[in-house]
Amino acid sequence: MAGLMTKLLLMAVQKPSKNGKLKVIKWLQKKKLLTSRVLCSRCGQKMKLTRNSKISDGYNWTGSLFEKSKISLPSWLTFIYRFSQGLHLRQIDMMQDRIARSSKTLSRMAKVLRKICTKAMKEYQKRRRQQMGGQQEFVVIDESNFRHKRKYGRGRASTTWRRRKWVFGMLGVKHNLRRPILRLVTRRSRNHLIPIIVKHVRPGTILISDEWRAYRGVLANMGYRHFTVNHSHWFVDPNTGAHSQHLERAWLSYKTRVWRLRGNRTEKMLKEHLTLIEWTNWLGERHRRGVLGRLFRDIYHQFPV
Template identity: 50%
Template sequence: MYIYKVFFFFLRCVSAMSKLRHSGKMRVGGPHNFVMVDESKFTHKRKYNRGRASNRASWGFGMLAIKNNRKKPILKIVRHRSANHLMPHIKRYVRCGSTIVSDGWRSYHHLRDEGYNHLTVNHKECFVDPVTGAHTQNVERLWVCKSTIWRLRGNRTENLLRDHLNVIEWTYWRGNHHRSGPLAMLLHDIRKQYPV
C-alpha cells in the first residue's frame, strides 16, 4: 500500500511541475535579483564494489533564486557540464538582467555575453568572496538530497532521478507555500486534477 502512495505522490508532483513548466511561469531572476547555479554528479553507487557499475554520468544542474526568504530551485539532469549543455537551461529559466552567482567553472565564462551579470567565487581560496560577498552555498545545500535519493534507490535510472528532482522542485515551488503544509497542497492538487 505504501508503494502505491509514494508512486501517486510522485505522479502528482511530476504532473504539477510539468504544467508549471509548460505554462512559462517557471522562470526565476530578473533585474536586481540573484540566481545561484551549481552542478553535482549523480551516479548509482555499488555496495561493497559488487554488482554492475553504472556507465552513465548524470549531472544534476541547479539554478536557485531566493527572494523574500522564498527559495525557487530549478533542477535539471544534464549529460555534461559544458556550456553547450548548461547555457540552454540558463537561457530558458533565468531572465535576462539577472545576476548569476557561480563557481569558477569555465562553462559560465560567457554569461556576460548572454545579458547576465556574473559574480564568481573561487572555492580554492574561500567559500564567500570577500569583495562582493558572492557565494553558492544555498544551491550547494540542495545537493544534500543526494543521500536521500541514493537511499531510496532513486538514481538507478534517469527517469526515476528526474522524478525525485521534480518532487524537490514541487516542495519549494508549491508544497511549502500552503498555509497547512505540503500535504494540504498535495490534496489540493489532487482535488484540482480529479474533481468530484
C-alpha cells in the same frame, strides 16, 4: 495547514468499526477526494453505497486515488501525511506501523503520489514557464553528481546511467524564499548549460557560480550580472562577497533526500525525484495550507470525483 494535518491524523487513527469507516469516508467526501454522488450509467438514477467484502474498507472507490487499492483509507491517509513530510521514516518502520505489509506496496504508493506531484509541476511549467531572477532575487548555479552508489560495489551498473550523472542546479534566493530548478544533463559543457540558464533566468539577474569554464566570458555578454567564486582559494570572494553556500547547503539536503529514498537508481526515477523537489519548493511550500494542502489539491484535480 495545522487544522488540515490535525484532522487528517485524527481520521487516520479511526477504529475499523462501521462508524469509524463512515467518518473517514464522509471526511474524504468533504475534501473531494471521494465522490458523494454517483449516477447510474444506464438509468441515470443516483446509486447507493454498497459494501464489497473483497476490499479492506468494504467499498470500491471507482475513479479515485483509492480505486482497486487493498490498503485501507486510514492507512492511505497516514501515508499521504508521511509523504507530505518527506517520508523520513524507513519503510520497515512504516510496515511496523501497519501502513502496508510490504516494501513493494509502499514503493507503489509512493510512486502514485510522486506521479501526481510530477504531473502538477509539469503543468505549472507549461503555464508559468518557471522563471526566476530579477531585481530582488539572485540565482546561484552549480553542477553536482547524483549517480547511484552501489552498496559494497555490488550489483549491475548500467553504462548509459554512468554517463548521465550530472545534475545542473539553479537556486533562486529571495529573502527567506528558495526556489530550485534541477535538470539532468549529459555533459557540463557550455552548449548544455547556457540554454537552460537562458530559458529559466530573467536577463539582468545576478548570477553566482564557480569558475567553471562553461560560464566564463559568456553570461555577462548575455545581459546577466555574473559573479564568480574561486573555490580553490576561498568560499567567499573577498572583493565581491559572492558565495555559493546557499546551493551547497541545498545540494546536501537534496542528495540526502534522494539517496534515502533510493531515488537515483535509474535516470527516470532520478528525474521524478528532482521534479518532486521542485514541486515541494515551488508549489507545496507556497500553498496557503502547506505541502499537505497542495497535495490534496493536486490529487483532487487529477482524480476529479
